Amino acid sequence: MRLAFRRGDIRQTLLQILLILAIAIAALGSALFFANLGPKTASRPKDYQQERREAEDLRVKSEDLWERFKAIKEARPNLIPTPEDEKLLEEALFLREKYISLNHNQSDPKGLIEDIRGEWHTVKARECRTLGKVAEMKGLTAMQKEDFRAAAEAYGEADRMETLIGDNYQLSKMRDVSRAHELQHQQKLALGTPILRSLKKSEKEADAIVAKLAPKTTHGMRVALEVPAIGEPTETANTQWTKAAELYRDAWQKAILLRDNYDGLFNIEYNYPDQLESKYETALSSPENIKLLRLLAEVRAKAATENFVNSDAAATEVLKLWNTIFERYSDMSKIHPKSDYVRVGRTNPLAKLSEIDPIEPLREERDHAIMRHLRNTLEKRIAALDAALRSGNHETAGIEAVRILQAADEAQKKYRRSTAISGQAHSRLKYLSARDKVIPNVRNILNGTLLPIPGKPDLLLGRAEVSQILYTLVMDTNPSAVRGDLLPVDSVTYADAALFCERAGWLAGLSARLPSAAEFQAAVGDPAGRAIQVAAANAAETSNGAPRQVDIGQPNAAGFVDLFGNLAEWTLPQDPASADTLEIGGNYKDSRETLATLPQRTASRRDANRLRGFRILVEKNPAPAPAPR
Secondary structure (H helix, E strand, O other): OHHHHHHHHHHHHHHHHHHHHHHHHHHHHHHHHHHHHOOOOOOOOOOHHHHHHHHHHHHHHHHHHHHHHHHHHHHOOOOOOOHHHHHHHHHHHHHHHHHHHHOOOOOOOOOHHHHHHHHHHHHHHHHHHHHHHHHHHHHHHHHHOOOHHHHHHHHHHHHHHHHHHHHHOHHHOOOOHHHHHHHHHHHHHHHHHHHHHHHHHHHHHHHHHHHHHOOOEEOOEEOOOOOOOOOOOOHHHHHHHHHHHHHHHHHHHHHHHHHHHOOOOOOOOOOHHHHHHHHHHHHHHHHHHHHHHHHHHHHHHHHOOHHHHHOHHHHHHHHHHHHHHHHHHHHHHHHOOOOOOOOOOOOOOOOOOOOOOOOHHHHHHHHHHHHHHHHHHHHHHHHHHHHHHHHOOHHHHHHHHHHHHHHHHHHHHHOOOOOOOOHHHHHHHHHHHHOHHHHHHHHHHHHHHEEEEOOEEEEEEEOOOOEHHHHHHHHOOOOOOOOOOOOEOOOOOHHHHHHHHHHHHHHHOOEEEOOOHHHHHHHHOOHHHHHHHHHOOEOOOOOOOOOOOOOOOOOOOOOOOOOOEOOEEEOOOOOOOOOEEEEEOOOOOOOHHHHOOOOEEEEEOOOOOOOEEOOOEEEOOOOOOOOOO
């Protein structure tokens, strides 16, 4: 009980203390509030009157000094103030500023502070301008003497004076932005001119070295594709190329400095540094380029020999040299990508000017060279194929045709810039590969129907018109309107007939075509035998309106049948470009009287008439076809 009582007393005592503190704080706050509401009296320093007197004295002195300066200025308005005058103005400004300070920074009663300060700025600005012009004249004199360092320092000092006017004496209103720019321009000219001169000197020395090393030049570089008698570059020449490269590099770096820091000050092209960089890399790559030219001359000499055309080993050696050239050229283009020898669209001694790829002409030359060897090999194999066809070795011929075609296609893919075989030879091999099973049948039929034309022993003409069975074997189709295996094929266009002759010749290993009108007439023979042939012809009087089978008519003296009647026949056009040609011999609807004159009618080469067929002609010794490139 005694402990509880004591705790109660302590609690009550604390509450009383807190209450007393709250009352005291409230009373203090009220006193401060009412004190602020009451009248205020400004406290003044004990020496206030003395400050007033000092301020007034400063005001009077500053105005007196200002009036004296104005009087001096009016007395000699065109003269520059003397140092004593400036001191007078400076003192007036100092006293006026002190007066305003003692007057508690209140506004100047007469506004003299701005006038005095403006006049002071003007005087100092004129002084800076005068010093700047003196420095500018020194810079001009130094430029004339080509003392560029002194000129740059003088123009820099003049520019500093102009900057001082703009930064510290604005009230003078003498700041001249265009003058500042001109001084900066002159300073940059003084700094950049020796750099430009040094650059040009380095470039000129390097050009002179290159001109001695490579006399035939454009921009200092050799341009001739054919460079005779180029030896390996000597150690002295390599040293000279290296020296030229170092000079170009020095010029290049200085050109970059001018472009980046003195843009527009000098009359040089913006890409001038790129041109110097190209010269630098070209000089560095020149020794390697000379070696490549030497190797190029060697590979061309080897590829020009007959041994290269006929020998696989020689062709392999030449191909290896070509690949070496391209590998080294590729390395050079990676190391010196801006060299004139590798850059697209620039003068290139290894290849003529090309907007696509500067090395492309050499790749094309390589392909043509290698393809010369491959084409010679393929032509020999094709000749052997023809011999096999003529000799009746049909199985070997079919297999060899497939192999030759595969070899030609592989060569074409590998060396796409040249041609392995002609388009006609390719079509022939492709056809033989697909139709090798019919080769024996076609050969046997042709062997039994070909006869020499009188007076033309090298030309063999079909004894009769081409039958439908032979046409189907060769062309795998039969367009005839009147069907029958042994009937002559009809309803063929000139192009169909010409294509049949070509393909039949392929299958037989012979050169076949349509006969000309003159060759057809030669097969007809002399006029004395015409009446007999016309009498034996299938004509309107005996045909019953239909053609008869081939090779059953009465032959003429040379062994040919149905040169008159049965079906009219296509002949070669006199003008290959003409859309028309002659059909000759008449047909089974013509009378014998009409046939007696050996009818020759103009027909459109596109026409497919049921009254017209053709016969085949074979040349024993055809003129050789032009070799493909």
